[in-house]
Amino acid sequence: MSSLNFKHLRYFLQVADTGSIARASEQLHISPQTISEQLQQLEDQLGGGLFNRQGRRLALTDKGRMAQGYAREIFALGTELQASARNKAQAQQRIEFRVGVADAVPKSVAYRLLAPVLRMGEHVHLVCREWRLDRLLAQLALHELDLVIADAPLPRSAGVRAQSHPVGDEPVSFYAAPSLLADRARSFPDCLDGAPMLMPGEDAVMGHQLRAWFDTHGVHPRVVAELDDTALTHEFGRHGEGYFVAPSAMAAELASRLGVLCVGEADGVREQYHAIAVARRVQHPCVAVLTRAGAAGNGRKRRPSAPG
Numbered sequence: 001m002s003s004l005n006f007k008h009l010r011y012f013l014q015v016a017d018t019g020s021i022a023r024a025s026e027q028l029h030i031s032p033q034t035i036s037e038q039l040q041q042l043e044d045q046l047g048g049g050l051f052n053r054q055g056r057r058l059a060l061t062d063k064g065r066m067a068q069g070y071a072r073e074i075f076a077l078g079t080e081l082q083a084s085a086r087n088k089a090q091a092q093q094r095i096e097f098r099v100g101v102a103d104a105v106p107k108s109v110a111y112r113l114l115a116p117v118l119r120m121g122e123h124v125h126l127v128c129r130e131w132r133l134d135r136l137l138a139q140l141a142l143h144e145l146d147l148v149i150a151d152a153p154l155p156r157s158a159g160v161r162a163q164s165h166p167v168g169d170e171p172v173s174f175y176a177a178p179s180l181l182a183d184r185a186r187s188f189p190d191c192l193d194g195a196p197m198l199m200p201g202e203d204a205v206m207g208h209q210l211r212a213w214f215d216t217h218g219v220h221p222r223v224v225a226e227l228d229d230t231a232l233t234h235e236f237g238r239h240g241e242g243y244f245v246a247p248s249a250m251a252a253e254l255a256s257r258l259g260v261l262c263v264g265e266a267d268g269v270r271e272q273y274h275a276i277a278v279a280r281r282v283q284h285p286c287v288a289v290l291t292r293a294g295a296a297g298n299g300r301k302r303r304p305s306a307p308g
Contacts, residue, residue: 004045005038005041005042005045006074007038008038008039008041008042008045009042009067009071009074009075010075011024011028011030011035011038011039011042012038012039012042012050012067012068012071013068013071013072013075014027014028014035015035015039015051015058016050016051016058016060016064016068019057019058019059020056020057020058021035021036021039021058039051042067046063046067048061048063049061049063049064050063050064050067051064094123094124094125095120095123095124095125095284095285095286096125096127097117097124097125097126097127097146097147097284097286098127098129098144098145098146098147099114099126099127099128099129099145099146099147099148099149100128100129100130100131100136100139100140100145100147100148100149101128101129101130101136101148101149102130102131102132102133102136102148102149102150102151103130103131103132103133103228103229103230104133104150104151104200104201104204104206104228104229104230105149105150105151105230105273106230106246106247106250107230107231108250108253109168109247109271109273110128110149112168113149113167113168113273113275113290113293113294114126114128114149114290116289116290116293117286117289117290120285120286120289124286129145132228133148133150133152133203134158136148136150137154137158137160137162137276138160140160140162140276140277140278141159141160141161141162141278143278146277146284146286146287147275147276147277147284147286147287147290148275148276148277149167149273149274149275149276150273150274150276151204151205151206151271151272151273151274152204152205152272152274153166153274153276154274154276160276160278161278161279162276162277162278162279163276163277163278163279164274164275164276165274165275165276165277165291165294165295166272166273166274166294166295167273167274167275167290167291167293167294167295168271168272168273168294169270169271169272169273170247170248170249170270170271171247171248171265171266171267171269171270171271172206172245172246172247172248172265172266172269172270172271173245173246173247173248173251173262173263173264173265173266174188174189174192174243174244174245174262174263174264174265174266175237175243175244175245175246175251175254175258175260175261175262175263176195176237176240176242176243176244176260176261176263177237177238177239177240177258177259177260177261178259178260178261179240180195180196180240180242180243181261181263188263188264189217189219189264190219191263192214192219192221192243192263193218193219193220193221194220194221194222195221195222195242195243196221196222196224196241196242196243197221197222197223197224197242197243197244198224198225198227198233198236198237198241198242198243198244199223199225199226199227200226200227200228200233200245201226201227201228202226203228204228205272206245206269206271207226209266209269209270210245210266210269213266213268213269221243224241224242225241225242230246234246234254234258237258237260238258238259238260243263245266245269247271248262248265273294275287275290275291275294277291
């Protein structure tokens with residue numbers, strides 16, 4: 001049996017709906033003779049008549065009613081296919097990228113890391129959520145987020161099947177409000193000994209690095225607060241509640257925005273940033289762009305200088 005001709009089915013449905021070859025020919029703008037010939041070919045292919053004449057009207061036979069049901073399903077599926085294809089094309093034109101930013105990551109750093117994604121074009125719609133890392137990882141596991149930017153790689157205890165990609169690595173410095181510096185005439189890093197200190201939260205990798213750095217340099221600041229959120233840390237810092245650390249590259253920005261001064265760099269201490277994403281068969285295009293940009297940036301930072 002040869003394949004069905006969908007044109008035959010279209011003509012058949014039109015005749016079945018109107019009950020007349022003449023009316024079907026008017027609506028389809030095809031001659032009645034052509035429609036009659038097409039119907040005859042369809043009946044021959046299906047092995048039986050599809051219509052009985054009842055007066056001036058064509059009525060469906062049992063086989064005709066069966067064919068009508070199948071034909072309507074066929075064309076309904078065709079319409080559904082077209083709609084799905086259009087929706088898919090529209091979805092591909094607009095890509096939603098859902099990112100979680102751990103509250104320990106400075107906003108300016110998060111912007112620098114995400115900027116390459118925004119330059120992909122108008123079809124990218126970026127959605128950012130800021131929260132604690134453990135909450136963000138839970139959302140990542142449920143596929144409610146495409147990526148998490150954190151100040152540490154994926155913890156082994158997280159219970160999330162994901163991968164960490166290093167996307168940033170930079171030195172940090174100590175900052176303080178002028179009112180704090182006026183009371184401490186000692187040079188850096190001795191000025192930190194006994195000084196009020198705003199520390200990162202107990203789970204932050206930076207906190208462990210700083211404590212090791214204090215021991216190495218023989219200084220013992222007085223921890224007055226442990227803060228996870230960098231915006232809150234900056235707010236405490238600008239009011240002179242304590243010294244705090246931030247990326248060295250932010251010195252000019254923090255001086256302008258908060259009025260704080262850079263006291264000195266914590267040599268050997270580096271803030272590291274990671275993009276954490278669930279491994280998928282088809283990787284989100286924005287994840288690929290962000291991780292490639294981060295890898296390229298790290299490569300430029302670590303490239304040895306030419307001998308002079």
